[in-house]
Amino acid sequence: MRVIILLNSAFCYEKDYEGDDKCDLCGGNPNDLFKNINCSETVCKSLGESCFSRLDEDECGKCSVARCNDFISEDQCYDGREIAKNACGEITARSSDTCSLGVCAWNASRTDGPKCFKDGDADGVPDSDQSDVWPPVTGWSKIAFIGEQGIDINFTFINNPYDYTKWFYYCINKKNESACCPSFSSPLFYYDKVKKLNPITSPNLRDFIDERGIYTLRFYAIDSHQNIEQTKNFSVYISPFKPVIAIEIVSQTPKIQTSDLELVIKADIDVKCDYELEDIESGSTNNYNNTHIVTFTDVPDGHYDFTADCADITGNRNIVKITVYPDAVPNIRNITPEYG
């Protein structure tokens, strides 16, 4: 506990008290503890971190219901840091106002005197709605892999009542490249609860996906009261191509009337495969690899289709077939004298 003494009054309070239920101990109420003194910012902060001086120091207001235009001084309004955005339209700084609203700016050149105002889109112009200081909160479906068919990523929005997400901005870049500017935009209506975005079918994003790898989506939303959300991002592995598969015969070992076969499935990326030697045997590989050795023993003479159906980790599939001719006869021929 700490004690503050102002004039002839003393008040005990918890150090760094953050509630705002004691704010009205200073200013227009019958139980005013600090009658006849100014409810300055220092006095108000003494009553709790969530109190602030308002109405020309006539009373301490509560941050829970504060708006930028309640702030009377530059320090209360932004204390050296206003809300700001970069050339991409992304919020780069939130105001360090006395109530951590984050959306305050100071207009020093008004003819009716300098004023603090809410500027949720950081364009220097007071927003049409001064009371909504909450930007949308965008969520997204957690997707780790995207294949050549693509998949919808569902973006969802949380807004306060009487508000909705009006714009969604987005872009994509490779993970090791510099961050893209979320310059593609989609308008939304008040009844839109989800924005679906498939990076493979979106013309805006597809041009940037030219190889397999990890990509980063960057995005933010703007509500109907001009509040811009700070840019969010998430990374996803994208493979826009089918795996390229080749099958080679490693060895054919003839025995009396059968052969042992060893084949290799090669891919340009790690794949899992189902395979089948026609009418003889089928099976699956256990893990993702770019090389799979498959062996068959005692395959009767004849010719067979060998088929490999392989998929990469994103589900991209390719099916390749070759015909093999295990045959013990050449071996028998070999022991026949060439010139008899």
Ligand SMILES: [Ca+2]
């Ligand atoms: Ca504005």
Ligand SMILES: [Ca+2]
């Ligand atoms: Ca809002």
